[in-house]
Amino acid sequence: MNYKIYSKNKNFHFIDIECSIENIQTDEIELQLPAWRPGRYELQNFAKNIQVFEVFDENGQKLQTSKITKDRWKVQTNGAKSITAKYNYYAYVINAGSSFVDENILYVNPVNLCIYAEGHINEPCFLELHKTENQEIAGLNNQQKLNDTLVKIPFHDFYHLADSPFIVSSNLKHDFYEVGDVKFNIWFEGNLSREHLGRIRTDFKKFTEEQIKLFGEFPEKEYHFTTWILPVPYYHGVEHRSSTMQVLGPDSQNFEELYIDLLGLASHELFHTWNICKLRPAELLPYDYTKENYFPTCFVAEGVTTYYGDLMLHRSGVFDQKQYFKEVEAYYKRHFDHADHASQSLVESSWDLWLDGYTQSIPDRKVSVYHKGAIAAQILDLHIQRISHKTRSIDNVMKLLWERFGASANGTPLKGYTMQDYKHICEEVAEESLDWYFEKCILGTESLFDLLNEYLQDIDLQIVRNEEGLVKLETLS
Numbered sequence: 001m002n003y004k005i006y007s008k009n010k011n012f013h014f015i016d017i018e019c020s021i022e023n024i025q026t027d028e029i030e031l032q033l034p035a036w037r038p039g040r041y042e043l044q045n046f047a048k049n050i051q052v053f054e055v056f057d058e059n060g061q062k063l064q065t066s067k068i069t070k071d072r073w074k075v076q077t078n079g080a081k082s083i084t085a086k087y088n089y090y091a092y093v094i095n096a097g098s099s100f101v102d103e104n105i106l107y108v109n110p111v112n113l114c115i116y117a118e119g120h121i122n123e124p125c126f127l128e129l130h131k132t133e134n135q136e137i138a139g140l141n142n143q144q145k146l147n148d149t150l151v152k153i154p155f156h157d158f159y160h161l162a163d164s165p166f167i168v169s170s171n172l173k174h175d176f177y178e179v180g181d182v183k184f185n186i187w188f189e190g191n192l193s194r195e196h197l198g199r200i201r202t203d204f205k206k207f208t209e210e211q212i213k214l215f216g217e218f219p220e221k222e223y224h225f226t227t228w229i230l231p232v233p234y235y236h237g238v239e240h241r242s243s244t245m246q247v248l249g250p251d252s253q254n255f256e257e258l259y260i261d262l263l264g265l266a267s268h269e270l271f272h273t274w275n276i277c278k279l280r281p282a283e284l285l286p287y288d289y290t291k292e293n294y295f296p297t298c299f300v301a302e303g304v305t306t307y308y309g310d311l312m313l314h315r316s317g318v319f320d321q322k323q324y325f326k327e328v329e330a331y332y333k334r335h336f337d338h339a340d341h342a343s344q345s346l347v348e349s350s351w352d353l354w355l356d357g358y359t360q361s362i363p364d365r366k367v368s369v370y371h372k373g374a375i376a377a378q379i380l381d382l383h384i385q386r387i388s389h390k391t392r393s394i395d396n397v398m399k400l401l402w403e404r405f406g407a408s409a410n411g412t413p414l415k416g417y418t419m420q421d422y423k424h425i426c427e428e429v430a431e432e433s434l435d436w437y438f439e440k441c442i443l444g445t446e447s448l449f450d451l452l453n454e455y456l457q458d459i460d461l462q463i464v465r466n467e468e469g470l471v472k473l474e475t476l477s
């Protein structure tokens with residue numbers, strides 16, 4: 001499948017897409033637009049943004065096409081060996097997982113608007129993009145310049161293309177650093193002074209090195225941190241196999257405040273390069289873009305990542321202790337002040353992400369896989385450290401998980417992990433049964449307030465509730 005993405009009429013915010021499919025052997029072929037995007041486990045029904053959808057044979061003859069689900073089309077190929085779908089997509093939303101076009105910028109999350117043909121999803125594909133001479137393309141590896149304005153980008157398969165967001169703009173600011181032989185690009189769109197780039201590069205390099213030290217390798221040859229700074233308040237990032245897309249704002253706020261958000265987001269998203277992009281729950285391997293992909297372990301994907309995102313900033317010296325404690329207190333408060341009496345466990349709330357994971361819950365129903373998940377990760381970490389006299393920690397769990405299920409950067413197929421796999425690895429590292437931990441912290445619904453406090457003593461911390469019952473983190477000494 002080969003794709004062209006451009007915009008005939010930028011001011012009306014429509015992106016045009018052409019998708020050509022070759023080597024067709026059948027009388028009918030089915031075309032699918034993803035119903036959701038990895039990173040946000042809810043149906044988003046991107047097809048509602050398509051205004052016109054037509055399919056042509058190699059002679060330009062229009063083929064009979066009918067919809068068979070809300071986002072799937074059946075095409076009568078009429079003997080054609082290759083066909084081209086031509087359609088447009090309304091792109092006027094800016095968040096880290098959306099697409100947007102106007103006269104200045106083309107911002108695309110291909111998963112929003114690229115169809116695939118059933119039976120062709122694993123085939124290599126190409127994307128062709130037009131740009132003016134002063135525009136750059138942020139977020140994509142292996143850009144092949146065909147001429148001054150035409151760029152071709154190869155992808156291993158549709159999954160790779162769908163996981164590769166990009167920005168085409170003449171306003172991009174670019175910097176990079178290297179760790180080993182991996183190049184890490186930093187791209188900013190929007191209002192950010194170049195004077196900050198040096199500091200950003202230095203700090204990003206520190207937490208990147210710390211994360212690579214944990215896993216022993218980086219799964220990609222090149223990576224992109226692409227950040228769009230908006231004039232309005234925003235805090236959103238999405239992980240991808242060789243990049244992250246982040247949206248932050250407002251640009252008018254004190255840079256130091258915006259910078260804390262940028263660091264927190266970037267460290268979290270980079271950790272996902274291992275934990276979920278490669279180290280994947282079995283239920284999400286491969287992604288099924290047509291429907292819900294239920295999985296019970298988002299407390300590993302998001303909870304462990306939330307815990308490590310801040311921890312890595314602290315360990316690498318980017319966050320001092322005060323800043324680190326502030327971040328930790330923030331997720332303690334989000335959980336204990338708002339969801340301590342929820343009726344669901346982490347596993348139940350992971351499953352129900354597809355139901356109401358990203359909207360306000362009815363009272364006392366769900367927990368956050370991010371916040372309670374991070375607390376559960378910390379309890380596991382402190383428990384392993386306690387019983388092993390600090391010779392082992394959750395680091396060993398993640399390293400082993402990576403070696404067994406994720407370390408396939410060189411092309412060997414990924415092997416998804418199950419809830420049982422994760423439990424067995426935790427127990428292997430702990431060298432004891434962790435039935436109690438999984439029953440209480442992962443499958444249970446009782447408050448973790450006292451248990452967390454018991455473990456926080458080991459690092460001279462405690463949580464207390466003030467007169468209004470709100471949680472506060474304090475040092476013991």
Ligand SMILES: [Zn+2]
Pocket residue numbers: 268272301302305
């Ligand atoms: Zn995340």
